[in-house]
Amino acid sequence: MLLIRSVQKIPKSLYIQSVRKISEARPDLVYQNLDGADKGIVVFGFNRPKQKNALSAGLVEQIKSALQKVTFDAQARVVVLRSLVPGVFCAGADLKERATMPREQVGLFVAGLRSLMDQICDLPVPVIGAVDGLALGGGLEMALACDIRVAASDAKMGLVESRLAIIPGAGGTQRLPRLINPAVAKELIYTARVIDGGAAYNLGIVNHVVAQNSSGDAAYLKSLDLAREILPNGPVAVRMAKRAINKGMQVDVGSGLAIEEACYAQLIPTQDRQEGLQAFNEKRKPQYTGQ
Template identity: 60%
Template sequence: MAALVGRRTLVQLLRLQAAERDGAGRLGAACSGSRHYVLSGKAANASALNRTGPASRQYSSDSKDDLRVRYLDGEDAGIVVVGLNRPKAKNAISKNLVKMMYEAVEDIKKNNKVRSVILCSLAPGIFCAGADLKERAKMHQSEVGPFVSKARALITELGNLPMPTIAAIDGAALGGGLEMALACDIRIAANSAKMGLVETKLAIIPGAGGTQRLPRVIGIPQAKELIFAARAVDGAEACRLGLVNHSVEQNDSGDAAYLRALALAREINPQGPIAIRMAKLAINQGMEVDLSTGLAIEEACYAQVIPTKDRLEGLAAFREKRRPHYKGE
């Protein structure tokens, strides 16, 4: 029965992905031209946004700037940088930020030109402080549950993106901030960054997936200890626990984790994009079922890459001793 359910779930997912690929070509074509982005209320070209030092950090009190999405170009084409940009609120998760992130995730999900996503902060010293408690204090009790449900659904959608996602944690990631990072495939943190699900300090529990994702990442006993004690750990300890993949020495610009995430995205970029998506699907689905069902999922995902042009390009490049040029076809 488990195998049957697993196969049915996979078939539905593969059909959905096929439908998304059919429509993504049109979206990709529309997105492939000259891009402009909102930067402090003014248009800016991609090269200005690709700078990673302090000079590239420009802030605005305009709520439209709470999230900045950058589609990199040139050799980095295919990498999308999603930047949290509420420095005065420590990137706290507000109604507006949830809405903007939903829209960004939907756009990214439908674009088959996207090969990897980096989630980072544009505010020095902070990744995300969790829920916007000032906004929360103004909510009626009846509003809190629905808002938390929306935030949980957003983070679930982030986790369901078909391409690799990397969280670059250059500062504190607490509560919902860490929950967002946990939904990403890979986490990279500065050694000075603080991370924790600290909700029990406020007499509540993690409500956006933390009680489920943290145990899956670091194990049940360790997750219980951190959640029960509302303990925050630094990057080095997070790496020891397996909470993050890499802990890096912070630099003067405060963006060491972002730079390491960008380097990793550049490693992923040249690989077969359909193969990467199928590998992610096989891993994510397979970890939730028994081994026999997991192997069936792997087989079904492998079947999806056999008829692709990319697979033939990979064989040709190997034979001709050259670098392959994959198009996601």
């Protein structure tokens, strides 16, 4: 981030070239725990510049390992998924790699992708997808698995699998129709249409759309702002809220209310709940510990 701020005044073409050189020297996934006032925010940076962050078998396993790490990190409060490659979030599955796979291995790979998206969706803490640039196929499916999505106005998104005579296989046919009008979701999938960030916002696919900046990271910066809004709140409460929402959406309203009740019950004995009440009475900012 310091690099971005220090080079904003140089020509955009030179900036992008410098970022690409730095990206090529980094691993496929950069895992970062922010510190200071941003402690609790974890950032996953996708970094396969030559492949446009395509989801290879190796990258999928790296993301899964990183998600597992967050699951057991008591300090983690929010995760932000972003790209370190200018102009692209994720171009989808690595089709060059897939072309070398035996037919029987393709199904296993797609099942692994589906498992990855489920793991993102089920992560105990909120996940924000920062879509700066291209998000096609599996890239959009990954964004759909996030709790909150932010897109740059010039981002390009689409479930384009029908162009390759296949269908979205990592949750796209299920998550998109649950997010927007099912008839509109069908149209987007059948036509393999690619839309920009503004259209995605109007359809309700993303929560926020922002004008892209000269650094190409406007969606990421907005995502950080959202993460900072979440940080001060009770971490156990946020986790329980996510669980109640996700589980409740899978059942009828009556069963959902029972799930909400069970999640609320887990908060009653926490130290954070007592701290929240005491801070309210003392008219001060609460200091939550996650206990």
